[in-house]
Amino acid sequence: MTKREGQGARKLSFGLVAFAAFAAVCALGFATLGVWQVERLAWKNDLVAAVEARSTAAPLDLNEADWGAIDPEVSEYQRVSVRGRFEGDDTLSQAVTVHGGGFWVMTPLALDDGRALLVNRGFVTAAERDAGIARPDDAVAVSGLLRASEPDGGFLRSNDPDAGRWYSRDVAEIGAASGIYNLAPFFVDADKTDESYPIGGLTVLTFSNNHLVYALTWFGLTLLSLFALYWLLRDRLRR
CATH class of the missing domain: 2.40.50 (OB fold (Dihydrolipoamide Acetyltransferase, E2P))
Incomplete structure (x- = not known):
């Protein structure tokens, strides 16, 4: 092998390692985002269930309640x-x-x-x-x-x-x-009492929940990154 061929091989090897490292980092990052979206999905499902339960429960009488014992963040809706x-x-x-x-x-x-x-x-x-x-x-x-x-x-x-x-x-x-x-x-x-103004009963009780779609997207990108990593290293893996 000539000196020029050796330098070219080293450059090719360096480029291969660089691209492989980039693909590995991308796969790790995308997987982390996918796991985070799964956790967000569980949180959103719990929130929806809690709001549904609170908003349809028997009303709490605020005239009799101890307001100091009410945590608005926990008891909202x-x-x-x-x-x-x-x-x-x-x-x-x-x-x-x-x-x-x-x-x-x-x-x-x-x-x-x-x-x-x-x-x-x-x-x-x-x-x-x-x-x-x-x-x-x-x-x-x-x-x-x-x-x-x-x-x-x-x-x-x-x-x-x-x-x-x-x-x-x-x-x-x-x-x-x-x-x-x-x-x-x-x-x-x-609550809304009649058709006159002010119009009550307009509290929004539905929440967007796209976390499953986001999670599948991130995990899909993870698989693509892993495939790219395999494609880059396939010859060496065969040897």
Whole structure:
């Protein structure tokens, strides 16, 4: 073998090793992503089952419940009922629903024992907002779903209480802006009662679940990477 042929063989060998290493790293990375998606699939299935169970269970009476024992993150979408009077000003948080763009109407509900919680009475359009939002004067019984506060903002924007612009339903921030400091650390999405505004009962209870498709995709790429690795090394494996 000439000197040039030897150098060419070494370059070929180096290139082969480099491509083989790349294929191996890709296979490992794709397999890891596939396993992660399988874990996400199990988590999403558990979430769907939990939400289904909570949202269809017998309602928790919030007038009798110890609010300090309620973890909103654990009990979110729990069916609840509560009685009280709507007091204070409405806070309008931007929303996009099946009815288009508009606002959630967040209103404090005062209980007889001095406690208060925010109730999302439902959705209104900008036109309905400008026309005036009706509110019951008497004591009311509200049924709906318990929801966790939304402190991280929404629509890629942060709340601006001074300007009255709300992009998420941040209970603590709404309470501070309204001068109400005995609010529950959660709020309630009220059920739909009739066809008038605000329109309740719009809580989204379905969650996209494409993790199985993603997992199969990553595992498919893993097999392709392993096949490429075998194809690169097949001659050496035969020898």
